[in-house]
Amino acid sequence: MASIKAKSFRLALLQLGSLTSSKTNNIAVAKKAVVEAINSTPKPHLIVLPEIWNSPYAVNAFREYSEKIPQVGTKWGQLNEGEEGETVKAMREMARDNQVWLIGGSIPQKDEKADEIFNTCTVYDPEGTLVAIHQKVHLFDIDIPGRQTFKESDTLTGGKSLTTFDTPFGKIGLGICYDIRFPEMATIAARQGCVAMIYPAAFNTTTGPMHWTLLQRARAVDNQIYVAMCSPARHPEASYQAYGHSLVVNPLGDVLVEASHEPTTIYADIDVEMLNTTRKNLPITIQRRFDVYPDVAEKFL
Numbered sequence: 047m048a049s050i051k052a053k054s055f056r057l058a059l060l061q062l063g064s065l066t067s068s069k070t071n072n073i074a075v076a077k078k079a080v081v082e083a084i085n086s087t088p089k090p091h092l093i094v095l096p097e098i099w100n101s102p103y104a105v106n107a108f109r110e111y112s113e114k115i116p117q118v119g120t121k122w123g124q125l126n127e128g129e130e131g132e133t134v135k136a137m138r139e140m141a142r143d144n145q146v147w148l149i150g151g152s153i154p155q156k157d158e159k160a161d162e163i164f165n166t167c168t169v170y171d172p173e174g175t176l177v178a179i180h181q182k183v184h185l186f187d188i189d190i191p192g193r194q195t196f197k198e199s200d201t202l203t204g205g206k207s208l209t210t211f212d213t214p215f216g217k218i219g220l221g222i223c224y225d226i227r228f229p230e231m232a233t234i235a236a237r238q239g240c241v242a243m244i245y246p247a248a249f250n251t252t253t254g255p256m257h258w259t260l261l262q263r264a265r266a267v268d269n270q271i272y273v274a275m276c277s278p279a280r281h282p283e284a285s286y287q288a289y290g291h292s293l294v295v296n297p298l299g300d301v302l303v304e305a306s307h308e309p310t311t312i313y314a315d316i317d318v319e320m321l322n323t324t325r326k327n328l329p330i331t332i333q334r335r336f337d338v339y340p341d342v343a344e345k346f347l
């Protein structure tokens with residue numbers, strides 16, 4: 047696979063600020079930011095929210111804030127009251143009311159049958175139909191003594207599949223935060239024809255400065271795709287200090303736009319011609335030597 051057939055589009059990453067322990071407040075903050083983004087010129091085609099934006103980012107909060115997420119394909123107005131969570135319903139409204147594609151960051155998802163909680167990203171088309179669900183595959187369990195310790199697996203279960211979705215402007219791959227450290231996901235998405243890999247995320251002030259930019263540039267250059275991560279803004283009173291610095295990188299590994307740690311929205315144009323020129327000039331996508339490394343998921347070609 048060398049060139050990709052897709053159309054260029056404009057991306058908006060909403061680095062939400064003023065997030066609190068009130069879900070109602072957080073939904074209102076997100077709604078307002080979506081409306082502001084949609085009123086910008088040129089208008090974005092795809093809007094992205096950050097990781098766990100409706101709840102505090104804390105293992106002991108995930109269950110309380112978790113919601114039921116219906117199946118992919120459920121349309122606007124198809125469900126009765128209570129069949130989906132209030133954040134899901136609000137995200138449908140954000141997409142539909144603003145006629146825009148929405149990657150809804152992530153929220154804690156309740157799976158009642160198995161009594162499990164997932165860190166889940168949902169995607170909506172401009173009609174408010176739920177078109178994709180990605181459950182964070184790699185749970186953020188790390189321990190850097192005295193600096194950053196987190197154990198998502200205390201409450202969360204890891205997802206079991208990879209996720210891409212189609213839009214009129216091209217195929218997009220999804221991951222959530224720590225997922226970016228596992229290069230296979232982006233590589234498989236790129237080989238399936240994705241233009242961009244998009245990760246709602248919430249790095250921290252220890253690992254953010256170490257690896258946030260490096261990981262995104264690496265995934266972009268290795269796979270010759272666009273890469274974007276959307277973080278919440280830093281909140282001085284939060285128990286978890288998000289890094290912020292929402293970022294978009296092009297297929298050459300150039301940083302196109304980067305936020306600071308303040309609340310803001312950043313925009314970038316995803317230029318498919320630039321992606322295809324990069325692939326033509328540096329033809330690594332057609333130079334793979336699977337005969338030399340056959341254990342690398344060749345079946346995804």
Ligand SMILES: O=C(O)CCC(=O)C(=O)O
Nearest residue numbers: 186223224248249250253
């Ligand atoms: O990989 C990292 O350093 C941070 C990951 C993270 O914060 C997360 O997965 O929520």
